Amino acid sequence: MDRSWAQPLAGLLREHRQIALLSGARQSGKTTLARQLLTEFNSKDNYLNWDDVNHRELILKGPDAIIKYLNLEQIFAKKPLLVFDELHKYKDWKNFLKGFFDRYENDFRFLVTGSARLDQYRKGGDSLMGRYFSYRLHPFTVRELAGEVDSGKLIQSPLKLDAEIMTSLWQFGGFPEPFSRSDVRFFRRWQKLRQEQLFREDIRDSTHIQEIQQLQLLAALLTRYAGKETKYSTLARSIRVSVDSIRRWLAVLEAFYFCFRIRPWHKNIATALRKEPRTYLWDWSMIADEGQKAENFVACHLLKATHWWSDLGHGEFDLFYLRTKEGKEVDFLVTRDQVPWFLLEVKRSKNAPLNPNLKWFQQKTGAEFAFQIYFEGEKQQVDCFTVRQPVKVSAASLLGQLV
Numbered sequence: 001m002d003r004s005w006a007q008p009l010a011g012l013l014r015e016h017r018q019i020a021l022l023s024g025a026r027q028s029g030k031t032t033l034a035r036q037l038l039t040e041f042n043s044k045d046n047y048l049n050w051d052d053v054n055h056r057e058l059i060l061k062g063p064d065a066i067i068k069y070l071n072l073e074q075i076f077a078k079k080p081l082l083v084f085d086e087l088h089k090y091k092d093w094k095n096f097l098k099g100f101f102d103r104y105e106n107d108f109r110f111l112v113t114g115s116a117r118l119d120q121y122r123k124g125g126d127s128l129m130g131r132y133f134s135y136r137l138h139p140f141t142v143r144e145l146a147g148e149v150d151s152g153k154l155i156q157s158p159l160k161l162d163a164e165i166m167t168s169l170w171q172f173g174g175f176p177e178p179f180s181r182s183d184v185r186f187f188r189r190w191q192k193l194r195q196e197q198l199f200r201e202d203i204r205d206s207t208h209i210q211e212i213q214q215l216q217l218l219a220a221l222l223t224r225y226a227g228k229e230t231k232y233s234t235l236a237r238s239i240r241v242s243v244d245s246i247r248r249w250l251a252v253l254e255a256f257y258f259c260f261r262i263r264p265w266h267k268n269i270a271t272a273l274r275k276e277p278r279t280y281l282w283d284w285s286m287i288a289d290e291g292q293k294a295e296n297f298v299a300c301h302l303l304k305a306t307h308w309w310s311d312l313g314h315g316e317f318d319l320f321y322l323r324t325k326e327g328k329e330v331d332f333l334v335t336r337d338q339v340p341w342f343l344l345e346v347k348r349s350k351n352a353p354l355n356p357n358l359k360w361f362q363q364k365t366g367a368e369f370a371f372q373i374y375f376e377g378e379k380q381q382v383d384c385f386t387v388r389q390p391v392k393v394s395a396a397s398l399l400g401q402l403v
Helices: 006-015 030-040 053-061 063-069 093-104 142-146 163-172 176-181 184-207 212-224 232-239 243-255 290-311 356-365 395-399
Strands: 019-024 047-049 081-085 109-114 132-137 259-264 278-281 317-323 329-336 339-347 369-374 391-394
Touching (some): 006 019, 006 030, 006 109, 019 030, 047 053, 053 063, 063 093, 093 109, 132 290, 142 163, 176 184, 184 212, 212 232, 212 243, 212 278, 232 243, 243 259, 259 290, 278 290, 290 395, 329 356, 339 356, 356 369, 369 395
Parallel strands (some): 019 109, 047 081, 081 109, 259 317, 339 369
Antiparallel strands (some): 259 278, 317 329
16 A cells, blocks of 8 residues: 655655655554655665664675675666665664765665654764755555545545545554554554564663653553643652653653644633643554544544645644633644644534634634534535634544645
């Protein structure tokens, strides 16, 4: 199954000299996408994975050894692509890559993938400043599964959605393998194994955190409280560690794509909350509560859209929530170049009354659109972004116009 990033990233690699740093959650499809791009560049053998012992030994020998091993000591009509997978696990990866790029910038194109945020590891020594562009790969979402994504557009055209896509995505999550299989027993085993590898291999080996069991307990609590305000002191008391440890561990869980935090928007709203973020999971299928799961499902779609638009250069997009000290609340606000763009409230039922706070916050923020989306009922093939006043739309309709 092609990913929405395949063609845009191929074009960007051809157009720009910079290294492409592609990060994303474990098993979100980075390696598959990288191999697809290698085929596009007629460079299928130019793949090195730090987790492969033989490849690791070759990387440690340096660029010249790699060029010789891959038989790249020749002139090419079109610049070949080199892929380094999971390179961030190499302690000196940044300096290795900088040296390789500076020497062979005019000869090759470079793609580096990682299952952790690669910007977390730009510490010490010379930076890669000016030598890279970052891109983020997310799990599958409604639009990517239902139809083509035009990378030149912010909002996609309406389309008809197969109901089975929404059902499978809701139950099995957006990670390619369990979604494609749609088998409950396989899904349960896959999910358990993925968590073990994330904590026992990726996080432990890369961060040297010793309290893995407590970190797993924190992850379990975040699963239970997904979408709620994240109270660091409450989490610290529950796990019996310091608030500083909670903040540090949350940053680690974010860096390895277990969860993400969104913060309250407070500009132009005098009584808005300013500090406490809300935490969501990258894998909404882990959440038991239906209401929390629906909100997390939408949060993942919105985060993917803001990352996609930002990474492709459409502007600076971000995701917030809205809540005042008096209790007025709307689930999400998407901003464009630091200006409120659209508001979004999540409800399970189509019959839920329209949240009056949508109109109130729209007036306060000046947001162009305000939606209340519901999960029950049929999807209508309509352009949601033609109505300015607060309106109800189906989740499939709205999310199908994102990415």
